[in-house]
Amino acid sequence: YALTPGNPKWKRNNLTYRILNYTPEMRRADVDEAIQKALRVWSNVTPLTFQKVEDGEADIMMSFVYGDHRDYSPFDGPGGMLAHAFQPGEGIGGDVHFDEDETWTKDGTGTNLFIVAAHELGHSLGLSHSNDPGALMYPTYSYTDPKEFLLPQDDIDGIQAIYGQSDAAVQPTGPVTPQPCDPSLTFDAITTLRGETIFFKGRYMLRKHPSRAETELNFISLFWPKLPSGIQAAYENVERDEVLFFKEDKYWVLRGYDIAPGYPKPIYRLGFPKTVKRVNAAYSDETTGKTYFFTADRYWRYDENKRSMDHGYPKKIVSHFGKIGRVDAAFQKDGYVYFFHGTTQFQFDPRAKRIVGQMKSISWFNC
């Protein structure tokens, strides 16, 4: 995180805000809700409180304005600059301006007002831009479903460096942006995708292309806005050029690079009994057309040709996969299956039916 040069801050913890005008693209109640939620992002982790006022001068004045709005920082029409805010201080200090040329929405169909407001309020409170790509205070816009939003730890550290911790007995913590070479990094799910390998972690995906040395870090929502964060399992069906993503009792199908219409669907359509609430990991053996699903300490086998679960399952993972007891993530590549549990990775040879290697989970990132 970075503080605004000169470390400006509000001298009081009880601040006022006023919404001077409303964008016509959203219902007033939705604007109010987005702004209140954005303020709660910061008040939840600090001693700050925010009170709405309807008249007069508030500490933080918010408005929707077009182009040149007489603060020497004109907006630029649709796209580009979305909004800006002023550091803590008298007069224009703390104020937030939203570019009315944007299409403001309460969801992800346009520019999400909550996400942008939460970012701008960080400036109003004394934060500058962070170079952590997962931070709320990162300068570029990326959509996160407001229902899933958690203030990243980088932003919590930044705002608490200015105002201190909240008065709550239990201090909230936030997600940390995954670093490919962090030896403590674990994964939620992994899949191949047309020759690339995609590692899922929280709301991020780490993308490893075989011909590129570096690993690309992206939000899942950047490529697939319909997918939730926290994907729990994924596998590629090379034959059908599909990838299936799993979270809780739902799954989505990616055809080519696009999520197929009609998803998510319940995992029970694949033949799981209702007792199965989620899938921890999956991989598909392209030579046999069999897909293996891992749930807790058991696995299921699915026949991609018959499109049904094979009989006689589930079985204990240890009964077939050696000392591997539980699996966080798995994928098949070049004839081997790679199983991930915590920071450990097992290389399994399905022909010999034994583990032939054990590595750190981050071994794919050229660290």
Next chain:
Amino acid sequence: FPVAPEAEDERKTPKLVESYLQNFYDLQIDHQPRLRSTGENHLSAKLKEMQEFFGLQVNGKPDLDTLEMMQKPRCGVPDIGQ
């Protein structure tokens, strides 16, 4: 979705680069003619500053990754203190 090629883009996009660096990296454009260059090109230095901030390859050139970053919607507050 396909990854961008790693080769640098030689397309001329001076307007985008200049306006981005003016807005967010305090680039001062000096249109006065000069007899000789004095040290490193100011625009290149600002590009490096921007590339370093965003974790891009720091080469002082408007390559594809840099241009892509410049075209993303963003907050209007500069990335460096003014």
